[in-house]
Amino acid sequence: MRSEPPRLRVDPIACTAHGLCAELLPERVRLDDWGYPIVDGAPLEPELVAHARRAAAACPTLALKLEAGAGARATTRSTR
Amino acid sequence: MSAAALPRLLAGADPHGGATLRAHLDRHGLAAPTEVDPKWLVAEVERAGLRGRGGAAFPTATKLAVVGHGRRRPVVVANGSEGEPASAKDATLLAQVPHLVLDGLALAVVATGAGSAHLCVAAGAPAARDALAAALAERAAAGRDAVAAELVAVPDGYVSGEESALVHLLNGGRAVPTAVPPRPFERGVGGRPTLIQNVETLAHVALIARHGADWHRAIGTPHDPGSALVTLRGAVARPGVREIALGTSLESLVAHGGGELARSRGVLLGGYFGTWLDPTEARRVTLDAESLRTRGASLGCGVVAVLPADACPVAETVRIVRWLAGESAGQCGPCVFGLAAIADALEQVADGRARGRGFGRGRRGDDPLARVRRWCGEVAGRGACRHPDGAVRLVASALKTFDADFEDHLRNGPCGACARPSSFPLPQFGGALEAAA
Ligand SMILES: Cc1cc2nc3c(=O)[nH]c(=O)nc-3n(C[C@H](O)[C@H](O)[C@H](O)COP(=O)(O)O)c2cc1C
Numbered sequence: 001m002r003s004e005p006p007r008l009r010v011d012p013i014a015c016t017a018h019g020l021c022a023e024l025l026p027e028r029v030r031l032d033d034w035g036y037p038i039v040d041g042a043p044l045e046p047e048l049v050a051h052a053r054r055a056a057a058a059c060p061t062l063a064l065k066l067e068a069g070a071g072a073r074a075t076t077r078s079t080r
Numbered sequence: 081m082s083a084a085a086l087p088r089l090l091a092g093a094d095p096h097g098g099a100t101l102r103a104h105l106d107r108h109g110l111a112a113p114t115e116v117d118p119k120w121l122v123a124e125v126e127r128a129g130l131r132g133r134g135g136a137a138f139p140t141a142t143k144l145a146v147v148g149h150g151r152r153r154p155v156v157v158a159n160g161s162e163g164e165p166a167s168a169k170d171a172t173l174l175a176q177v178p179h180l181v182l183d184g185l186a187l188a189v190v191a192t193g194a195g196s197a198h199l200c201v202a203a204g205a206p207a208a209r210d211a212l213a214a215a216l217a218e219r220a221a222a223g224r225d226a227v228a229a230e231l232v233a234v235p236d237g238y239v240s241g242e243e244s245a246l247v248h249l250l251n252g253g254r255a256v257p258t259a260v261p262p263r264p265f266e267r268g269v270g271g272r273p274t275l276i277q278n279v280e281t282l283a284h285v286a287l288i289a290r291h292g293a294d295w296h297r298a299i300g301t302p303h304d305p306g307s308a309l310v311t312l313r314g315a316v317a318r319p320g321v322r323e324i325a326l327g328t329s330l331e332s333l334v335a336h337g338g339g340e341l342a343r344s345r346g347v348l349l350g351g352y353f354g355t356w357l358d359p360t361e362a363r364r365v366t367l368d369a370e371s372l373r374t375r376g377a378s379l380g381c382g383v384v385a386v387l388p389a390d391a392c393p394v395a396e397t398v399r400i401v402r403w404l405a406g407e408s409a410g411q412c413g414p415c416v417f418g419l420a421a422i423a424d425a426l427e428q429v430a431d432g433r434a435r436g437r438g439f440g441r442g443r444r445g446d447d448p449l450a451r452v453r454r455w456c457g458e459v460a461g462r463g464a465c466r467h468p469d470g471a472v473r474l475v476a477s478a479l480k481t482f483d484a485d486f487e488d489h490l491r492n493g494p495c496g497a498c499a500r501p502s503s504f505p506l507p508q509f510g511g512a513l514e515a516a517a
């Protein structure tokens with residue numbers, strides 16, 4: 001298996017809008033109008049990975065996650 | 081049964097409820113689910129091109145194969161929750177042809193090698209529950225199924241039929257969605273790989289197992305084969321559940337129900353997670369995935385709701401959006417705050433409060449419709465389940481289809497039709513959370 005750079009994901013149930021992640025990783029996290037983080041699912045640049053790990057560890061509810069790259073995507077996604 | 085003839089699923093439907101096992105077998109033949117070869121069945125469902133009828137249209141064979149390939153014994157769940165208040169097709173199917181759904185559930189057990197089966201049905205659908213309870217007793221007496229299905233009442237609520245909510249409920253929790261991953265097909269009921277299929281999907285499996293893929297494909301379109309149940313409602317003389325061949329024109333369906341698209345205000349297709357079509361668009365589409373995709377629409381769970389000519393599409397949409405915001409399970413910030421903010425802003429547009437300057441919150445610009453459009457883009461994909469995605473899909477399609485009406489309300493306040501009561505059902509569920517607690 002090829003090791004792809006990890007991606008950021010927020011567990012929306014656990015996240016309580018502390019906003020710490022946007023302070024620690026402004027490159028990849030912005031906050032919406034209610035203080036909840038918006039992240040994209042793109043692979044992290046290698047030089048940001050260490051930063052991202054620190055932000056994830058600092059999240060008070062451990063809602064910010066680093067997910068292994070390719071292959072982690074679910075095969076069924078419901079829209080209804 | 082002749083391949084071209086409709087109805088298929090609803091053949092032998094007993095409007096007084098619960099066709100008996102004997103009547104079911106007389107009509108559909110004797111084939112016992114336990115005698116079907118699992119590999120053949122999955123291949124046949126694949127060749128039939130069957131897609132899920134719970135709204136997401138995911139290929140059924142793929143799910144059957146994935147769940148059946150794990151190391152642990154899977155669980156299968158028939159989803160008859162039908163949280164969509166504008167839809168009645170699942171309750172109708174369950175009440176009138178329960179054995180067809182139960183055959184489909186038994187076949188899903190065979191196809192996946194499952195060790196247990198659950199049939200989830202809405203607490204608010206007593207006729208369906210009674211018919212199923214009677215049908216299950218008949219089957220137990222006849223020794224028809226290898227695994228006896230357990231009947232489970234699902235508390236009413238728009239999101240309680242979402243798949244992770246059902247898993248949560250079956251695991252002893254409340255019927256609210258949980259964070260994924262893991263997704264149910266990986267780790268679901270009792271930690272086992274779990275197959276969740278809409279009850280209509282299972283009924284199609286039951287017919288495919290009897291008549292084969294070619295029979296299934298004999299009607300419908302090559303891309304979207306077979307028949308489908310739809311719930312026709314709104315400005316039609318004869319509303320109700322119909323079985324159509326996919327690819328049927330929307331205009332002919334509505335005409336059959338005694339309605340006229342040209343004299344309607346538009347059509348809401350696919351329920352409250354669905355898409356608005358204006359009358360001109362509506363007259364051009366056929367009811368299949370390919371045709372509808374060109375209009376950014378899909379059949380979803382099969383709701384075809386015709387908006388009366390004297391109704392206001394702005395007021396109707398705003399009411400549905402407010403209702404959907406109230407049906408949020410209250411767990412995820414973007415869903416809770418985002419949908420409420422979108423409903424607030426749209427209400428202010430509709431009732432004239434957003435006229436002129438000084439309009440409420442938000443950071444960039446003060447055009448409330450622009451703000452709603454931005455929020456729609458930001459909220460999608462950021463809940464644990466796809467409730468916010470569905471809600472903003474409805475909003476975005478309303479803003480596109482009825483752009484001039486929204487602008488008019490923004491500028492001039494309410495129109496003459498705004499006060500008309502809602503054309504579509506918006507029930508008081510009394511809160512999914514309390515009911516489940
Ligand atoms: C908020 C929400 C509510 C849902 N409610 C239902 C429902 O009431 N009934 C249903 O069959 N599917 C419902 N679904 C879809 C299910 O999660 C799942 O995709 C479906 O039952 C799978 O069956 P299918 O592949 O046969 O369509 C819902 C999805 C969401 C996001």
Ligand code: SF4
Binds near residue numbers: 020061
């Ligand atoms: S730090 Fe954690 S809880 Fe706070 S906003 Fe970021 S993800 Fe959410």
Ligand code: SF4
Binds near residue numbers: 408410415465466
């Ligand atoms: S997205 Fe909304 S409905 Fe879905 S789990 Fe989160 S709060 Fe509940």
